[in-house]
Amino acid sequence: xxxxxxxxxxTRESDFPKWYLEVIxxxxxxxxxxxxxxxxxxPWGYAIWEQMQADLDRRFKExxxxxxxxxxxxxxSLIEKEAxxxxxxxxxxxxxxxxxxxxxDDGSGLVPDGELAEPLVVRPTSETIIGESFxxxxxxxxxxxxxxxxxxxxxxxxxxxRMFLRTTEFLWQEGHTVHATAEEAAEETARMxxxxxxxxxDVLAMPVITGEKTPEERFPGxxxxxxxxxxxxxxxxxxxxxxxxxxxxxxxxxxxxxxDKEGEVQxxxxxxxxxxxxxxxxxxxxxxxxxxxxxxPSLSPHQIVVIPMDLDDEVVAAAQELATKLRGLAWRRAPxxxxxxxxxFDAPTRRWEWVRRGVPLIVQLGKRDLGSGKAMLSRRWRExxxxxxxxxxxxxxxxxxxxxxxxxxxxxxAAGYRDAFLxxxxxxxxxxxxxxxxxxxxxxxxxxxxxxxxxxxxxKLALSxxxxxxxxxxxxxxxxxxxxxxxQDLVLAKSY
RNA sequence: CGGGGAGUGGCGCAGUCUGGUAGCGCACCCGGCUGGGGGCCGGGCGGUCGCAGGUUCAAAUCCUGUCUCCCCGACCA
Numbered sequence: 001x002x003x004x005x006x007x008x009x010x011t012r013e014s015d016f017p018k019w020y021l022e023v024i025x026x027x028x029x030x031x032x033x034x035x036x037x038x039x040x041x042x043p044w045g046y047a048i049w050e051q052m053q054a055d056l057d058r059r060f061k062e063x064x065x066x067x068x069x070x071x072x073x074x075x076x077s078l079i080e081k082e083a084x085x086x087x088x089x090x091x092x093x094x095x096x097x098x099x100x101x102x103x104x105d106d107g108s109g110l111v112p113d114g115e116l117a118e119p120l121v122v123r124p125t126s127e128t129i130i131g132e133s134f135x136x137x138x139x140x141x142x143x144x145x146x147x148x149x150x151x152x153x154x155x156x157x158x159x160x161x162r163m164f165l166r167t168t169e170f171l172w173q174e175g176h177t178v179h180a181t182a183e184e185a186a187e188e189t190a191r192m193x194x195x196x197x198x199x200x201x202d203v204l205a206m207p208v209i210t211g212e213k214t215p216e217e218r219f220p221g222x223x224x225x226x227x228x229x230x231x232x233x234x235x236x237x238x239x240x241x242x243x244x245x246x247x248x249x250x251x252x253x254x255x256x257x258x259x260d261k262e263g264e265v266q267x268x269x270x271x272x273x274x275x276x277x278x279x280x281x282x283x284x285x286x287x288x289x290x291x292x293x294x295x296x297p298s299l300s301p302h303q304i305v306v307i308p309m310d311l312d313d314e315v316v317a318a319a320q321e322l323a324t325k326l327r328g329l330a331w332r333r334a335p336x337x338x339x340x341x342x343x344x345f346d347a348p349t350r351r352w353e354w355v356r357r358g359v360p361l362i363v364q365l366g367k368r369d370l371g372s373g374k375a376m377l378s379r380r381w382r383e384x385x386x387x388x389x390x391x392x393x394x395x396x397x398x399x400x401x402x403x404x405x406x407x408x409x410x411x412x413x414a415a416g417y418r419d420a421f422l423x424x425x426x427x428x429x430x431x432x433x434x435x436x437x438x439x440x441x442x443x444x445x446x447x448x449x450x451x452x453x454x455x456x457x458x459x460k461l462a463l464s465x466x467x468x469x470x471x472x473x474x475x476x477x478x479x480x481x482x483x484x485x486x487x488q489d490l491v492l493a494k495s496y
Numbered sequence: 497c498g499g500g501g502a503g504u505g506g507c508g509c510a511g512u513c514u515g516g517u518a519g520c521g522c523a524c525c526c527g528g529c530u531g532g533g534g535g536c537c538g539g540g541c542g543g544u545c546g547c548a549g550g551u552u553c554a555a556a557u558c559c560u561g562u563c564u565c566c567c568c569g570a571c572c573a
Contacts, residue, residue, distance in 0.1 A: 007534085009508070017567065025507085036564070092572075125573070159497060159571060166572075219573040227573090242573055274573075309531065352534040364532055376532045387532070462569080 011290045016234045023284050024163055026356040027293035037161040037168035041277070044357055047301035048280055049171065053151065055203050055298075056173060056275065059195050065147040065175060072153075073120035074129045082128060082253035088220020092157040094122040122155040127221070127246070127272055130176045131254025138178060138268060141260050145188070146178040164281030165238070165496050172276030178256060178268045182247065185269035186224075189245040192273040193226045196241035204279065205296040205411040206230050206286045207418045208240060209491055211467025219272075223247035229466045229491065231418045232285035235442040237466045237493035240282050243273035281496075286414050293358030294381055296410045297403040298332060302339035304399065305354045306375075309347040309366030316342050319365050322375065325396045331403045355380055360406045363395060381406045424474045424489070429455050429481065432492070436461045443493040445469070447486035449479035458492065466491040 008026055010018035024030055029045030032038075041049065057067070073096065079086055097119050098112035123129060130148070138146060151173045161167050175192060179185040193210060200206045208228035218225040222244040230240045251257070251267040259265050287294040297303045304326055308319035319340050329336045339359075341350050347364065354362050355378075362378040369375055369392075377395055379386045379402070390398075421442030426432045432444055444463075454465055468488040479486045 015567095021566080032565070034564090088573075156572080160569090162566095213573085217573085222573080225573070239573080244573075272573090307532095346535080347531055348534045350534095351532085355534085366532065368532085378533090389532080 008290060008292060012233055019290070020281075020285060021163065023288045023293050027284075027358060028356075029280070029284075029293070030163055032163070035168070037158065039163050039167050041171075044301070045280065048283070048295070048299060049277055051299050051301055052203075052279055053173070056195075056199055057149075057151075059199060060149050060173075060175065063147075063191060063195060065149045065177075067150065068148050069150055069152070070126055070130050070133065072123055074123050074126075076119045076121055078132055079121050079128045082221050082250060084249070085127065085221035085253070089124045089156075093124050094155050094157055096120040096122065123152075124154055124156045125272075125274070126150065126152070126154075126174055127176065127250050127270075128254065131250050131256060131270070134176070134178055134270075135255040135257070138256055138258050141180050141258055144178055144180045144258060144268065145184060147175075147188075148177065149173055149175045162281075162496070164284070165278055167277075170276050170278070172274050174272060174274040177271045178251070179270070180258065180260065180268065182269050185245055185247070185271050188271045189224070189226060189243045189273070192271070193228065193241075193243040196228050196243065196273070196275055199275075200228055200230065200240060200279075200282075201411070203296070203298045204283050204286070205298070205407060205414055206240070206282055207411075207415045209467065209469065211469045211491055213242075213467055214465045214490075217465060217467075219244045221246065221249050221253075223249065226470075227467050229493075230282050230286060231421050231443055231493070232282070232496070233288075233417060234285070235421045235494070237443060237491070237495045238278070238282050238285070239466070239495070240279055241273070241275040244271060246270040246272060287410055288358070289383055292356030294410065295358035295360065296381075297360045297406050300359055301337065302354075302359050303331070303337045303403060304339070304361040304363060305359045306338060306340045306363045306365060307347060307350050307354075308340070308342050309364055311342060311344060312367075314370060315365065315367055316340075318370060322363065322365060322392050322396070325392075326399055329396070329400055331400045336399060336403070351378070361399070361402060365392070377402075379406065381410050426480065427476075429457055432480075433457050433461060436463070441494070443491060445473045446480040446490045446492060447474050447476035447478065448488050448490040449482050449484040450487045452479055452481035452484070454490075454492070455481060462494050463492045464495055466493050466495060 008019065008022040010022050012019050027044060028042055030039045030041045033040045098115055100114040101110040102113040104111045134146065137143065153169055153171050155169045157168060158166050177188050179188060197208055197210050200208045208230045210228055213225040213227055219242065224245040226243045227239050228241045229237045232238055248267040248269055250270050256268045256270065257265050258268055283299065284293060306319045306323045308315045323338045323340045326336050326338045343350060351362055351364060358380065360380050362380060364376040373392050374389050375392050375395060377388050377390055422445060423442060424445035426444060426446065448468060468490050473489040476486055
């Protein structure tokens with residue numbers, strides 16, 4: 001998209017789904033491709049993903065993991081070894097059956113040729129293909145724990161796709177670990193869930209609820225599945241990351257065994273955990289406003305954009321000089337990321353492009369500032385017009401503090417509307433249903449006995465069980481569904 | 497996969513009912529004036545109307561098929 005385009009064609013209030021797509025378009029994050037259900041991630045969108053990758057990758061390495069890479073293709077026979085797993089994914093797997101093309105006899109184009117002896121599945125996730133390697137890598141308890149992560153693309157043939165939230169092919173990371181005991185695997189599962197929580201909240205400024213999936217929502221083949229659920233500005237929940245305790249299920253399917261200290265051969269305990277480009281969709285729906293994307297400074301590829309209003313040498317040089325000073329600063333232990341936009345577009349056009357792309361701080365510097373040493377500072381994260389003419393030295397002196405303010409302000413705004421969507425005061429199913437039917441559109445925390453199904457009355461309202469919270473959120477003693485003693489709290493919401 | 501909506505220059509749309517060979521706004525290019533919330537004036541470039549087939553003297557407009565996108569639902573680690 002060219003630099004200067006008009007305002008968004010929808011607001012959050014008028015049409016939330018359309019607004020979401022408008023933000024993606026106006027912030028130049030991605031576009032649909034010619035391939036059904038697949039998207040092109042454009043440079044600005046990919047730069048955001050790279051920020052996420054860099055931060056997550058550091059956290060994975062700090063917790064002892066290393067990266068590796070496994071094949072895109074999985075032999076059908078391999079994926080068949082895990083029955084529950086296959087059942088969960090079979091309906092959405094792409095299958096490669098041929099390995100070349102030839103000209104059709106009737107001249108109608110190319111047709112598949114060279115049928116494979118065994119079909120190859122395009123990975124929807126990599127437990128089975130990685131398990132095959134792990135089974136050969138591991139012999140002894142001394143080989144454990146094995147802590148591997150892979151950055152990859154996966155394919156799931158979803159019936160309905162949405163940009164960033166659910167596409168046929170998407171980018172993610174998947175951690176796969178092997179442990180000598182059930183306890184260690186459980187600890188790993190919890191540790192990585194906490195990594196996702198901390199990353200979401202500290203870097204993305206996106207508040208999440210940590211919880212455990214109900215058996216119905218569990219990862220196929222897992223013993224326990226944990227997740228972080230984020231609440232979007234329309235009150236819907238988004239599963240933003242998952243961490244699975246796979247028990248010995250996959251080790252048995254893949255033959256991952258080891259000799260313990262006593263010389264006994266036993267199956268290992270494995271985990272897997274993943275987060276994807278869906279996080280970008282989460283950030284969009286958490287922070288953006290009716291002017292476009294808003295990015296917290298810890299995530300934004302550029303934290304400050306300096307715009308020379310006039311493109312003559314003197315002004316451009318002054319802008320570069322200011323940028324250099326700002327780059328000399330450090331915020332959160334890293335150099336401040338500063339970009340100078342000296343493209344040949346009108347200054348207001350350039351400024352608005354960065355507004356739509358969500359950069360937290362924009363500094364405009366023109367001819368008239370050459371004498372005064374001043375510049376105009378815009379705080380993108382504030383909804384109301386907010387521009388301030390300051391001495392350039394003041395901007396440099398305050399930049400770090402201002403970035404911190406942006407981060408904390410965006411966090412508290414997101415936490416504020418999240419809290420406004422949460423209700424835990426219901427005392428009956430009927431009350432919940434009545435609330436939704438009369439316009440409530442948020443998240444319900446309901447005391448639960450850990451077993452009772454969600455009443456049909458609520459399923460009909462498109463509510464689903466997102467997770468059971470890890471710690472009690474209510475003090476209620478009886479399950480809202482069964483009347484039995486409550487042991488947990490269930491999070492109910494509409495979801496993406 | 498079920499229901500609904502839509503595909504016309506880069507983007508957003510009108511035209512389709514009542515067939516006659518394409519129009520508007522924005523963007524883009526050139527010139528000028530401007531320039532701190534997305535500016536103004538003038539002059540230009542650019543599309544055969546998602547794709548395929550059919551009806552017709554004539555199809556963006558009618559018919560059939562098909563693909564894609566969007567919304568709701570089902571489905572979904």
